[in-house]
Amino acid sequence: MSSLLRPAPLITAPMLVTLTLLASTPLWLNAVGLYQYLALEIAIWMIFALAHNLLLGHGGLPSFGHGAYFGLGAYALGLLQQRAGAGLLLGLLGAVLLTALLGALVAAFISHRRGIYYALLTIAFGQVLWFVAIKWHTVTGGEDGLMGIKRLPLELFGQQLSLESNHAFFYFVLVLLALVLIGLWRLVHSPFGRVLRAIKQNEMRAAFIGHNVWLVKWIAFVISAAISGLAGGLFALAQQSAYPNVMSLHNSGFVVMMVLIGGGLVSFWGPVIGALIFILARDLLGAYTETWLLWYGLLFIAMVLFQPDGVAGAWQAWRARRRARSHSAGGALPARTKEA
Amino acid sequence: MALFEARDLHKRFGDQVVLENISLSFEEGQLSGIMGPNGAGKTTCFNVLTGRYKPDRGQVLFGGEDITGQSPRQIARKGLSRSFQIMNLFDDDSAIDNILVALPRVREHAWSMVRDLGRDSAAHDEAAEVLARVGLAGKELTPCKRLAYGERRALEIGLALAAKPRLLFLDEPTAGLGVEGSARLAELIGELKRQLSIVIIEHDMRFLFGLADRISVIHWGQVIAEGTPTELRDNPWVQRSNLGALDT
Numbered sequence: 304m305s306s307l308l309r310p311a312p313l314i315t316a317p318m319l320v321t322l323t324l325l326a327s328t329p330l331w332l333n334a335v336g337l338y339q340y341l342a343l344e345i346a347i348w349m350i351f352a353l354a355h356n357l358l359l360g361h362g363g364l365p366s367f368g369h370g371a372y373f374g375l376g377a378y379a380l381g382l383l384q385q386r387a388g389a390g391l392l393l394g395l396l397g398a399v400l401l402t403a404l405l406g407a408l409v410a411a412f413i414s415h416r417r418g419i420y421y422a423l424l425t426i427a428f429g430q431v432l433w434f435v436a437i438k439w440h441t442v443t444g445g446e447d448g449l450m451g452i453k454r455l456p457l458e459l460f461g462q463q464l465s466l467e468s469n470h471a472f473f474y475f476v477l478v479l480l481a482l483v484l485i486g487l488w489r490l491v492h493s494p495f496g497r498v499l500r501a502i503k504q505n506e507m508r509a510a511f512i513g514h515n516v517w518l519v520k521w522i523a524f525v526i527s528a529a530i531s532g533l534a535g536g537l538f539a540l541a542q543q544s545a546y547p548n549v550m551s552l553h554n555s556g557f558v559v560m561m562v563l564i565g566g567g568l569v570s571f572w573g574p575v576i577g578a579l580i581f582i583l584a585r586d587l588l589g590a591y592t593e594t595w596l597l598w599y600g601l602l603f604i605a606m607v608l609f610q611p612d613g614v615a616g617a618w619q620a621w622r623a624r625r626r627a628r629s630h631s632a633g634g635a636l637p638a639r640t641k642e643a
Numbered sequence: 644m645a646l647f648e649a650r651d652l653h654k655r656f657g658d659q660v661v662l663e664n665i666s667l668s669f670e671e672g673q674l675s676g677i678m679g680p681n682g683a684g685k686t687t688c689f690n691v692l693t694g695r696y697k698p699d700r701g702q703v704l705f706g707g708e709d710i711t712g713q714s715p716r717q718i719a720r721k722g723l724s725r726s727f728q729i730m731n732l733f734d735d736d737s738a739i740d741n742i743l744v745a746l747p748r749v750r751e752h753a754w755s756m757v758r759d760l761g762r763d764s765a766a767h768d769e770a771a772e773v774l775a776r777v778g779l780a781g782k783e784l785t786p787c788k789r790l791a792y793g794e795r796r797a798l799e800i801g802l803a804l805a806a807k808p809r810l811l812f813l814d815e816p817t818a819g820l821g822v823e824g825s826a827r828l829a830e831l832i833g834e835l836k837r838q839l840s841i842v843i844i845e846h847d848m849r850f851l852f853g854l855a856d857r858i859s860v861i862h863w864g865q866v867i868a869e870g871t872p873t874e875l876r877d878n879p880w881v882q883r884s885n886l887g888a889l890d891t
Contacts, residue, residue, distance in 0.1 A: 309761050310759055310761040310762045311759050311761050489756065489757050489759070490756045490757075492759050492760060492761060493755050493756045493757055493758050493759065493760060494749050494752040494753050494754075494755050494758060494760055495753060495754060495755060495756045496756070497740075497743070497744055497749070497760055498744060498749075498753050500733075500736075500744075501733050501736075501744040504733040504734060504735055504736070505731055505732065505733055505734075507715075507731060508727075508731040508732070508733070508802070509744070510714070510715045510716050510719075511693070511695075511715045511716075511719055511724075511725060511731075512719060512724070512744065512745040512750070512802065512803075512805070512806055513716050513719035513720045513745075513747075513750050513806060514716065514744075514750060514753060515716055515753070516716070519753070
């Protein structure tokens with residue numbers, strides 16, 4: 304990870320590359336045998352994985368029940384639309400606020416914990432929510448979930464934009480992904496982000512230099528839950544339904560695997576890379592075999608054994624080796640230069 | 644009035660009484676020492692004084708204010724900073740990043756999520772200054788885990804200094820240092836002593852006798868002797884222990 308000494312531009316080159324690449328998918332995706340819905344789903348999972356990595360990668364807080372917030376976002380959007388007649392933006396806003404609220408409640412119970420206890424508590428809370436989703440038939444539709452969620456039009460400045468096609472909805476999600484990317488990038492380079500990083504490394508010392516460890520952890524959880532809720536709401540719109548599976552331990556596990564394979568522990572871009580790899584693997588491997596998850600699981604094991612820092616970690620190591628070859632690394636403070 | 648005072652501190656873990664009736668006071672502008680054999684309760688005493696453990700009984704006063712039972716965070720914000728015997732650093736970060744998160748100006752903006760710390764050149768200058776004070780100028784960008792042992796000890800003190808404390812507690816700063824490292828550290832602490840009030844726990848008596856204005860000797864969880872280094876040289880306990888080495 305970059306040193307604090309480097310100013311963080313509002314928008315970076317990797318951001319532009321990622322967003323441009325995604326934005327251009329309608330031009331070439333069909334030509335390579337893929338389809339637009341896939342890019343749409345990848346973008347949504349990127350948002351979810353970024354949210355999750357705020358805790359796992361940046362805060363060292365293992366939340367293994369994050370599917371709950373993704374799922375709550377999906378259900379909240381569906382229910383707000385079907386029961387309260389909420390439009391697109393109001394539905395999404397409601398999904399975000401409700402998950403933030405639930406996140407705030409859960410975080411209040413777990414923020415004094417860390418490590419394995421933290422992880423177990425997040426799983427427990429996640430399972431509670433999943434159980435509620437399955438059993439509370441009258442509200443959640445039980446195992447069938449909520450059907451017939453509509454992609455309502457986007458109403459902006461008196462204009463109505465239909466989002467019914469996968470292309471249109473994809474661009475809507477892309478704009479939100481860009482906002483999440485920019486927002487989280489700012490956050491991790493802010494004093495708050497750096498304190499969170501300090502807490503990840505040494506919670507006790509962070510307290511002894513006067514930081515409010517509990518509150519920082521609580522806030523990070525709320526933000527992460529809220530963004531996961533946004534992703535969940537978008538997912539419900541993409542799938543035009545919400546069902547208990549999105550809340551399951553499975554789904555919680557998927558996002559962890561994405562973040563780790565991509566290299567979220569060492570890089571801001573880990574979750575983005577991971578979401579891309581995971582969904583592509585699901586589709587490409589899934590086309591060959593029903594047991595794709597078995598192969599993906601083996602890949603995951605190999606990764607954890609031989610390349611625990613993920614794809615981004617391998618990339619960083621490769622660059623460090625190249626830099627070391629071109630000039631020996633110095634430890635002194637250089638003249639303050641503007642670097643991207 | 645003393646800058647820092649502890650009155651009748653008691654602390655027990657289960658059946659074991661670790662601190663019994665400890666009363667200590669440290670004056671502004673002085674370097675005070677706490678010494679005693681291993682297992683005497685020195686570190687527990689330190690942990691009670693700096694808020695890591697709550698005392699079962701007794702009172703801790705800092706600047707005249709009762710801080711008994713307050714959290715480490717609250718105590719740190721009042722201007723009391725401490726280092727650790729077992730190093731407690733932010734190992735994944737560079738030396739200067741370690742210092743930065745401990746600066747009061749970063750702490751005050753800890754809730755800002757949009758301000759770019761990378762552009763805060765005043766904070767960088769301040770952090771570089773702290774590193775220079777502990778003899779780490781030129782090591783700013785070195786990853787913490789690649790610093791030499793003695794440098795890590797210096798950074799440990801730098802991290803405590805970064806908070807701009809009124810009172811600095813150092814827990815066995817010479818732990819693991821060789822003769823040469825200890826000498827360099829003594830020089831550094833001698834320098835700091837002119838700038839702020841310091842309390843040091845140490846079992847290296849030679850080190851402490853060379854630096855401290857006053858020393859309290861703790862044994863079996865009690866203060867068994869107190870005085871200036873000169874006064875303590877005649878103390879029977881001090882004589883009986885391996886302090887004979889002091890005269891050579």
